Amino acid sequence: MIINSIRGFMMALADSIPGVSGGTIAYILGFYDEFLLSLSNIISKNKLKRITSLSFLLQLLSGWVIGMILSVLILSSLFNTKIYFMCSLLIGLTISSIPVIIKEEKDIFTLNIKNIIKYILFFLIGFCIVIFTAIYSKETNQQTISLTNINFILSIRLIIAGMLAISTMILPGISGSSVLVILKLYIPVINALKQLITLNLNYFLPVFLFGIGILLGIITTVKIVKISLTKHRASTVSFIFGLIIAAIYSIILGPTTLEIPEAPLSLKTFNIFAFILGISIILLLQIIKTKKQTKIK
Numbered sequence: 001m002i003i004n005s006i007r008g009f010m011m012a013l014a015d016s017i018p019g020v021s022g023g024t025i026a027y028i029l030g031f032y033d034e035f036l037l038s039l040s041n042i043i044s045k046n047k048l049k050r051i052t053s054l055s056f057l058l059q060l061l062s063g064w065v066i067g068m069i070l071s072v073l074i075l076s077s078l079f080n081t082k083i084y085f086m087c088s089l090l091i092g093l094t095i096s097s098i099p100v101i102i103k104e105e106k107d108i109f110t111l112n113i114k115n116i117i118k119y120i121l122f123f124l125i126g127f128c129i130v131i132f133t134a135i136y137s138k139e140t141n142q143q144t145i146s147l148t149n150i151n152f153i154l155s156i157r158l159i160i161a162g163m164l165a166i167s168t169m170i171l172p173g174i175s176g177s178s179v180l181v182i183l184k185l186y187i188p189v190i191n192a193l194k195q196l197i198t199l200n201l202n203y204f205l206p207v208f209l210f211g212i213g214i215l216l217g218i219i220t221t222v223k224i225v226k227i228s229l230t231k232h233r234a235s236t237v238s239f240i241f242g243l244i245i246a247a248i249y250s251i252i253l254g255p256t257t258l259e260i261p262e263a264p265l266s267l268k269t270f271n272i273f274a275f276i277l278g279i280s281i282i283l284l285l286q287i288i289k290t291k292k293q294t295k296i297k
Contacts (some may be wrong), residue, residue: 004056005063007031012067013092022064023170024247027240028097028282030104032157033229035060036170039222069197083255083262088271090251092278094244100286101241108234126242133179134250147192147206155209161185162213167221 007029011022026032034056041053109119147154164179180186189210192203230234255262263269 004031004059004188005066006064008065009067010063011060012071013086015064015068017271024094024244027101027244029091030100033150036222036229037228039101039170039218040226052279077120084265084269085271085274087211087251087254087265088274089278090254091248092275093282094248094251094278096279100109100282101244105237108214108237109233116288118235122235122238123242123245126239126245128242128248129248130243132247134253146288147188148202154206157217158206158209158214161189162210162215163217164213164221166214166217167208170218170221220224 007026010029011025015022023032026035038053038056041049043055044053055166064141109115147158150158161180180189189206192206192210194201194206225236251266254265256264
């Protein structure tokens with residue numbers, strides 16, 4: 001339970017800032033398939049599957065809620081003052097996860113010319129999507145949008161934003177927060193969440209509408225990704241791998257999408273301690289995972 005709560009906590013940290021998604025963290029930490037399956041099984045007709053999946057998701061959710069509350073109330077200021085530490089940590093997590101992903105997924109690939117070309121194509125599609133999203137969110141100027149006076153157009157916009165944000169949070173590589181930046185809703189939504197947490201009920205409706213969008217996004221995205229991983233796993237993993245590799249670039253640009261933009265991560269602002277910490281987290285989780293698998297056997 002503690003490990004799953006930590007996983008959820010780290011997903012929330014990633015989801016709360018533009019640059020990398022919670023789905024990336026889930027894939028890097030090796031529980032992405034279980035995460036997708038659990039989301040899918042909560043509406044299963046099998047009672048045991050529903051209970052097992054709900055238990056797993058609640059454990060993740062406990063850590064995610066704590067992480068998101070801390071991000072909104074406390075860590076939002078920390079991200080502004082220690083953004084380069086966080087970016088260096090995320091890069092450490094991402095780079096150290098690459099050999100782990102290759103090791104775990106290598107058996108699914110068929111190495112003939114036709115399939116190799118297909119894998120490269122899907123990799124490039126995923127890679128280009130993240131690069132485009134990162135560049136576009138960097139170029140997007142934030143505008144102040146008031147969420148206290150909700151009209152029909154803004155309601156639809158919030159629902160669509162919720163659908164797109166959660167869809168990209170589920171997919172590794174693309175940040176839901178970056179999508180909100182592009183839609184010019186990142187700062188308003190974060191502020192609305194902060195106000196609602198402090199019991200300002202004037203922000204209940206916009207958060208509720210955003211939540212409806214999240215639920216709709218989960219229902220549609222999870223099914224699509226699950227089917228893709230089941231029937232076309234090699235191509236889907238190639239696509240996801242492209243998303244994750246390109247996520248390094250979006251992490252580097254992360255500081256530019258803050259409310260008060262900072263310069264992109266550079267060699268001068270790179271934090272080697274945070275980078276090593278990120279690598280250490282992956283190594284520690286792999287050791288725990290190996291021991292757990294050994295006990296099961």
